[in-house]
Amino acid sequence: EIVLTQSPATLSLSPGERATLSCRASQSVSSYLAWYQQKPGQAPRLLIYDASNRASGIPARFSGSGSGTDFTLTISSLGPEDSAVYFCQHRRNWPITFGQGTRLEIK
Amino acid sequence: EVQLLESGGGLVQPGGSLRLSCAASGFTFINYAMTWVRQAPGKGLEWVSTIGAGGGSTYYADSVQGRFTIFRDNSRNTMSVQMDSLRTGDTAVYFCARGLLDTTSLDVFGYWGQGTLVIVSS
Numbered sequence: 001e002i003v004l005t006q007s008p009a010t011l012s013l014s015p016g017e018r019a020t021l022s023c024r025a026s027q028s029v030s031s032y033l034a035w036y037q038q039k040p041g042q043a044p045r046l047l048i049y050d051a052s053n054r055a056s057g058i059p060a061r062f063s064g065s066g067s068g069t070d071f072t073l074t075i076s077s078l079g080p081e082d083s084a085v086y087f088c089q090h091r092r093n094w095p096i097t098f099g100q101g102t103r104l105e106i107k
Numbered sequence: 108e109v110q111l112l113e114s115g116g117g118l119v120q121p122g123g124s125l126r127l128s129c130a131a132s133g134f135t136f137i138n139y140a141m142t143w144v145r146q147a148p149g150k151g152l153e154w155v156s157t158i159g160a161g162g163g164s165t166y167y168a169d170s171v172q173g174r175f176t177i178f179r180d181n182s183r184n185t186m187s188v189q190m191d192s193l194r195t196g197d198t199a200v201y202f203c204a205r206g207l208l209d210t211t212s213l214d215v216f217g218y219w220g221q222g223t224l225v226i227v228s229s
Contacts, residue, residue, distance in 0.1 A: 034215040036152075043202055043219035044144075044152065055207070055217060087152055091213045094166050096154040 002026055004088050004099035012105040019075040021102045023088035028068045032091045035064055035073045038101075039084045047086075048073060080106050109133040109218045111203045116223030119193055127223060128187045129203030136184040137161070140212040143177065143188050145199035146222075155201070156188060159212045166212065170196075193227045200224050 003026040013019055023033065031051040036044035046055040048064035051071060061076040075082055083106045088099040115127040129141065143155040156177040157166045165177050174193075179186040186203065200222040206214030 032213075036216075038152075043221055044216070045219075046207065046215060046217050049207060049215040049217075089152070089154075089215065091211075091215055093213070095168050096157070096213070098152040098154065100151045 001095055002029060002090055002092060002097055004090060004097055006086075006088060006099035006102045008102060009100075010103045010105065012107055013078055014107045015078055015080060017078050019073075019078055019082070019104055021073040021075075021086055021104070023066075023071045023073070023099050025069045025071075025090060029090040029092035031067050033064075033066065033071045034089045034091070035062075036087045036089065037082075037084045038087065044087065075104075078104075078106055082106060109205065111205060111218060111220035113201065113203045113220045113223040115187075116201065116225045118226045118228065120229050121193060121195055121227055123193050123227070124189070124191045125193065125225060126187055126189050127201055127203075127225070128185055129220060131184045131186065131203075131205070134205070137181045138209045140206045140214055141179060141186040142204045142206065142214075142216060144202045144204055144216065144219075145197075145225075146202070147196075147199045150199075153199070157212050157214075158186060160209070164212060190225070193225075195227050198225060198227045 035048040038044040085101045112130045142157040176189040202222045203220040204216035205218040207217030
């Protein structure tokens with residue numbers, strides 16, 4: 001099983017700042033890494049798939065990068081609406097696994 | 108518009124059974140793998156099970172292997188999971204999710220239902 005480790009656990013930033021979230025895989029997942037945003041009481045929303053492809057309707061200020069074992073989700077200019085938990089997920093093989101999440105707080 | 112609507116959640120005693128269903132609309136159901144993902148209260152996301160587009164391939168997390176059975180009815184655009192021998196650790200919101208791509212079961216989840224809560228408790 002591929003273990004995904006996200007860091008930091010919590011990130012507290014101000015509006016307009018840049019957020020950098022990390023996801024590290026225990027073995028290579030090639031580019032098969034996705035990012036989700038989840039707000040309280042809601043289902044997750046797909047942001048990025050295959051490391052760097054934005055899902056439909058996702059603003060350009062969300063970007064993903066990386067390959068192999070190290071991946072980054074960058075939010076270029078934070079707004080209050082970005083307060084959420086962010087999860088990464090691989091689809092390299094079975095079982096599909098998720099990271100434990102990074103909580104992003106907007107001050 | 109893609110819509111996924113889960114049903115069947117509720118309170119069940121340990122060792123009991125429950126069947127969850129997901130009604131799908133707004134897309135060609137037979138073209139996509141379908142998946143259950145769960146989230147224990149205050150916890151992260153856990154992939155549970157996936158069924159391939161045709162229904163012939165099924166995949167399970169080790170934590171549910173042998174206790175859960177996923178199936179689909181492509182004539183009714185529904186997917187279900189039969190959950191037996193339930194444990195307190197199965198308590199979670201269960202989400203139905205559709206893959207983004209129509210070419211693989213190993214997919215990302217572009218569409219989600221709102222979830223149905225399963226509580227396993229005596």
